[in-house]
Amino acid sequence: MKKFLAGAATLIILLYLLNTAYYTWGFYIDLHPETPVSFAVQVREKEIYMDSGSGFEPFHIRGVDMGAGIPGHFATDYAIDKETYMRWFGEIKAMGANTIRVYTLLGPAFYEAVYEYNAGNPDPLYIIHGVWVNDYVQNSHVDAYDDSFLDTFIKDCRTLVDVIHGRKKLNLGYSTSSASGSYTKDISSWVLGYILGVEWEDVTVAYTDQMQSDKSVYMGEYMYTSPEATPFEAMLAQTGDELIRYESDKYKQQRLVAFSNWPTTDPLSYPEEVLRLFMKCAQVDVEHILSTDKFLAGQFASYHVYAYYPDYLSYYESWKTQAVGRRWLEDGQYNTYGAYLDMLNQHHTMPVIISEYGVPTSRGIAQNDITKTRTQGYMSEKDQGQAIIDSYEDIKKAGCAGSIIFTWQDEWFKRTWNTMANVDLTKTPFWSDYQTNEQYFGLLSFDPGKEESICYTDGDVSEWSESDRILSNPDFDLYGKYDEKYIYLRIHGRFDFENEKLYIPVDVTPKTGSYYARAEGLRFERPADFLIILDGEENSRILVQERYDAFRAVFYENFGGENPFIHPPDKDSPEFVPVYLALQIGQVMDPLTDTHALQKFETGRLTYGNGNPDSEDFNSLSDFIIHGDDVEIRLPWQLLNFSNPSEMQIHDDYYEHFGIENLGIDSIYLGVGTEGSGRIAMGALDLEGWGRKVTSHERLKQSYYMIRDYWKQEDNAKNLK
Numbered sequence: 001m002k003k004f005l006a007g008a009a010t011l012i013i014l015l016y017l018l019n020t021a022y023y024t025w026g027f028y029i030d031l032h033p034e035t036p037v038s039f040a041v042q043v044r045e046k047e048i049y050m051d052s053g054s055g056f057e058p059f060h061i062r063g064v065d066m067g068a069g070i071p072g073h074f075a076t077d078y079a080i081d082k083e084t085y086m087r088w089f090g091e092i093k094a095m096g097a098n099t100i101r102v103y104t105l106l107g108p109a110f111y112e113a114v115y116e117y118n119a120g121n122p123d124p125l126y127i128i129h130g131v132w133v134n135d136y137v138q139n140s141h142v143d144a145y146d147d148s149f150l151d152t153f154i155k156d157c158r159t160l161v162d163v164i165h166g167r168k169k170l171n172l173g174y175s176t177s178s179a180s181g182s183y184t185k186d187i188s189s190w191v192l193g194y195i196l197g198v199e200w201e202d203v204t205v206a207y208t209d210q211m212q213s214d215k216s217v218y219m220g221e222y223m224y225t226s227p228e229a230t231p232f233e234a235m236l237a238q239t240g241d242e243l244i245r246y247e248s249d250k251y252k253q254q255r256l257v258a259f260s261n262w263p264t265t266d267p268l269s270y271p272e273e274v275l276r277l278f279m280k281c282a283q284v285d286v287e288h289i290l291s292t293d294k295f296l297a298g299q300f301a302s303y304h305v306y307a308y309y310p311d312y313l314s315y316y317e318s319w320k321t322q323a324v325g326r327r328w329l330e331d332g333q334y335n336t337y338g339a340y341l342d343m344l345n346q347h348h349t350m351p352v353i354i355s356e357y358g359v360p361t362s363r364g365i366a367q368n369d370i371t372k373t374r375t376q377g378y379m380s381e382k383d384q385g386q387a388i389i390d391s392y393e394d395i396k397k398a399g400c401a402g403s404i405i406f407t408w409q410d411e412w413f414k415r416t417w418n419t420m421a422n423v424d425l426t427k428t429p430f431w432s433d434y435q436t437n438e439q440y441f442g443l444l445s446f447d448p449g450k451e452e453s454i455c456y457t458d459g460d461v462s463e464w465s466e467s468d469r470i471l472s473n474p475d476f477d478l479y480g481k482y483d484e485k486y487i488y489l490r491i492h493g494r495f496d497f498e499n500e501k502l503y504i505p506v507d508v509t510p511k512t513g514s515y516y517a518r519a520e521g522l523r524f525e526r527p528a529d530f531l532i533i534l535d536g537e538e539n540s541r542i543l544v545q546e547r548y549d550a551f552r553a554v555f556y557e558n559f560g561g562e563n564p565f566i567h568p569p570d571k572d573s574p575e576f577v578p579v580y581l582a583l584q585i586g587q588v589m590d591p592l593t594d595t596h597a598l599q600k601f602e603t604g605r606l607t608y609g610n611g612n613p614d615s616e617d618f619n620s621l622s623d624f625i626i627h628g629d630d631v632e633i634r635l636p637w638q639l640l641n642f643s644n645p646s647e648m649q650i651h652d653d654y655y656e657h658f659g660i661e662n663l664g665i666d667s668i669y670l671g672v673g674t675e676g677s678g679r680i681a682m683g684a685l686d687l688e689g690w691g692r693k694v695t696s697h698e699r700l701k702q703s704y705y706m707i708r709d710y711w712k713q714e715d716n717a718k719n720l721k
Helices: 002-024 082-095 108-118 147-164 202-211 231-251 272-277 323-327 336-347 381-397 550-555 702-720
Strands: 041-044 047-051 056-058 061-066 099-102 126-131 168-170 181-183 191-196 223-225 256-259 289-291 301-304 352-357 365-367 402-405 444-448 469-472 477-482 486-492 502-507 514-517 522-528 530-534 541-545 576-578 580-583 599-602 624-627 630-636 642-644 649-651 662-664 667-671 682-686 696-700
Touching (some): 061 082, 061 352, 099 402, 108 181, 126 147, 147 168, 147 231, 231 256, 256 301, 323 336, 469 667, 486 502, 522 667, 522 682
Parallel strands (some): 061 099, 061 402, 301 352
Antiparallel strands (some): 469 477, 486 630, 502 530, 514 522, 580 599, 624 630, 667 682
16 A cells, blocks of 8 residues: 555656646757748748648738736736627727737736637637847846847747647736746637747947957858847847747647847948937848748748837938938928838848837827927827827838837826826826826726726716816806826806907926916915916916926926026926927937937827817817817826826925925815906815726727728728729
8 A cells, every 4th residue: 555655646746746847947959850941921021921721821910919907007017808808809909900919928818818819710800929138137237148038039039939739727926927827728720920029228238249240250050140230139139049849849730939139129220420429339130140941931021110219211312312211201291200111121132120100199298200290298199099090001112011000008107208207107007197198008908996087077067066166256166076097177157269369277296386376367265286267278378386396307408498496496486387298219410519409299288178078079199178168178197297196196296305205195176266356265176086096987089980991991992902
């Protein structure tokens, strides 16, 4: 009996070790080295071909990127369930897309949903899968040959191969950039290929090339480098070769391989002024990564390209005299976006896929493009749809083999360089920050409220009740409420909107503020920090008391001012100034330094329009509307210096803390009046945070339907030929 128990225990331990070695460690023995490798997708010159059962035919990638975030969660929570993915897949397919691109290893729910959606489906959704490189490693002190970079990169490639074949178990904490669990669904039939890496930091590339100058050669079984290759490119060749070898040996399959890239490290040649102005210090050229005859699927070039960043072609003239310039001269104006895509495509001998393009529907903005029709923010949902369609047409005209829209869903957790100092970055998933453009690239919106928002600024005041009243005076009634995205105000009373100005003082912080607005000649019952001025449809705005101006505290020196903390404004300064956002390098030259100066955008200007998505005249960027005797206003939280409204945290006094620190409050005070109102009375809007108890509901943006209709017309036109 003892021998039996010992034998059984030994067998269990052996089976456990074998299971762990195969499903967790990735150990395998190639028992059939003579078995030929299969492939269903292949590169042929500048096109991608697919065999879906009846032979190889051209396949044009028409895709959508998909992130991992939903309201109330960071991306690394991997909180999206299978049912949500299934619903999204149906909507993406109905829009006309044939491909989804994901950036990193997701939770098992994603792969289970892909399998369930595609199994037995004659018209499946295909996947292009990424392998992430940790931001902290790429921005650390090491080069790309460090174990924390290269070894981890290769390990993650092998892990992904096992995952798509449904043969992987990952323990919690396997990686900071991937999920964990048991991956048992084989989705390899629908995986077109891999995009390895991320948008490379130019300094990381340059540092690697400098520190590892003796490693510019790699000779692998499937990939090798040309004599022109750099050490960073050799590192990529090694990574790609290891991935192809692992999948070829273990699973007898191959699929497409690409390496992520973007304009910052593109392989094109530029005049000296562009290199200097943009500090362009590195190139990554996948033409230097060659394939042996054993790599049967092939390689494509992947680029993230947006019209607004960085528009190199706006800064030198010689390209306009070339053939590419003549092709992109449209109605007397050069299309620099299309011309740049054309140049990329001409550079490569392999298919070029634009794997990210798009614009955000945020109220906040970070950069303009040269024509201001495809900007990084302050784009309505209709503007977004048209910008994506225009970009898609440019991509096709340039001869690219496919494109992928960035992105499917809005993601509340994200940050942007010009607003990240203003918010608590540890709490971003718990509120919708309309001032941060990175949160609003999606075609799918998460609007606040479980089924509908608490208020729509559309002129219909039926959602307002007496419990929302803040104050009454002989001329006006003022109401207020809020949700995860806005503070809403309603003003009821008669005034001449065409000829009168309406003033709404707002007291946010107990630390500072003024009883008096000098330029406007107004007096307030409490020290106001903001002043909303309704002055017609074209000239309404919100001003901030200069002491509480976040732009001054963060960006004053960047715009030619002195250190803002040397001579701070008085706590009770009566000066109210416009509210600005800093913009990335733009078209304005600084004549003293011969460099491109920062620009700023008056984000405090208020847009008139209907804020109800169900209305025919819906304008997603609208801030206020007037209907009869009622005004409805919605103000994004960050515009009033809230750093984390989920816990009702605001900016503390910048000049006490030499920067932005948080201060908790439980109410703000607002008033309403005209020039003849005397001292404007103010009443309290009580505030209570919602913590992590976020409510939201999904809504397909107007841009979704525009793209769906466009692609449907494109398909119909093909079918008629």
